[in-house]
Amino acid sequence: MGIILTSIKNFFEPTSKLKSSPIQISFVPFNINKSVCDCGNVYSETILLQKFCKNCLFVYIKNIKNFDAYLDIHYKKHLGIEEQFEILSEGLYFKQIITNHSLLFYDKLYETCELCGHKYYGIICSVCYLISFTWVDTTSTIPILYLPWWDTHNQCIVCDSELEFKSNCQKWCSNCLIIYTGCRYCLTTNIIFGITNQSQCRKCKRILSIDINISTDNMTNVGKYFLEFNNHNYNQISNYVNNIDQNSNLLEIYNFIKKLSYFNFRIYSQIKENNEDYLNELIIPIIFIPLNNNKSTCHYCKQIYSMTSLFNQKYCKNCLNWYIKYATSNVNIKTVINNLDVYIKTPNTNCNKYEPRNLRDLNFCNQEWCEN
Ligand SMILES: [Zn+2]
Ligand SMILES: [Zn+2]
Ligand SMILES: [Zn+2]
Ligand SMILES: [Zn+2]
Ligand SMILES: [Zn+2]
Ligand SMILES: [Zn+2]
Known part of the structure; x- marks a missing residue:
């Protein structure tokens, strides 16, 4: 059984209709609250309130001949994409970028996927994009939720605390001890429920070292409590992810996670104190x-x-x-x-x-x- 599981894991493809970009995609912030791109240009916004840097996007599109192979952008394919970005027409948005506003938009849209033809409600096609959750053994493995999109939340998706940003692809919640890492080649996000020093993209397999310095002895112990006390929550997430099908609205996972009663640092500190x-x-x-x-x-x-x-x-x-x-x-x-x-x-x-x-x-x- 173990062997079968391992091979499924290795062949897992979160975004089968897209290729991993040969160069980093740097025109989108990891923090929706960021207003200026590292190049100095002020971010623009799509109709779905996704932020992006026009300069860096145009440079990317020029350098990469077939950007459609790497990016799932909703736009009028018979018109030039630069002009559409210039005027920011209604129908133009990124399918792979999720903001804290995305949930407000999803039920207003009924789409036919441009990659596979599947009809779905929401922003993200439930056939082309696959969410996964791995949780092999709580004593040795930290649970990880793999989202097939770029998550730009500035608040923790579990407890709403303000996230601390460590780089342009790392952020974490010090209340839940949850680390978020993004892959700028694939526009995917790993949500890591615990303390670890590296994170691997499920698509391109690149390993990112995590420079959040919480791996002191004390925190490692705290991390163990979190794994134990949130066991039930991981079971729930696992069940939820296993039951996602082609009719699911993928963004509902955020609503589901918000309803969990997560054992966090505030509760931990109070129990410890008493x-x-x-x-x-x-x-x-x-x-x-x-x-x-x-x-x-x-x-x-x-x-x-x-x-x-x-x-x-x-x-x-x-x-x-x-x-x-x-x-x-x-x-x-x-x-x-x-x-x-x-x-x-x-x-x-x-x-x-x-x-x-x-x-x-x-x-x-x-x-x-x-x-x-
Ligand atoms: Zn820029
Ligand atoms: Zn599709
Ligand atoms: Zn949190
Ligand atoms: Zn990747
Ligand atoms: Zn009641
Ligand atoms: Zn309470």
């Missing part, structure tokens, strides 16, 4: 009920506390959701939920607005989209 033994034994303490009922925001994740319908008891919906996922997932993490003197209902179906049954009931709905 009781380090919990971490050593991989036990999650009860973190969703405030020690002091006068507090309005959660001590761990800083979200505003919700109230139970009886007695106005406060609890954090976010941390409770996260907690229940651990209590019900089959990882080697113990929770103390069995000793908890509350009554928790965890419905599998849609919410039916709970009526409290006895005085100890902590009434809530643990479905994340529910407002109850």
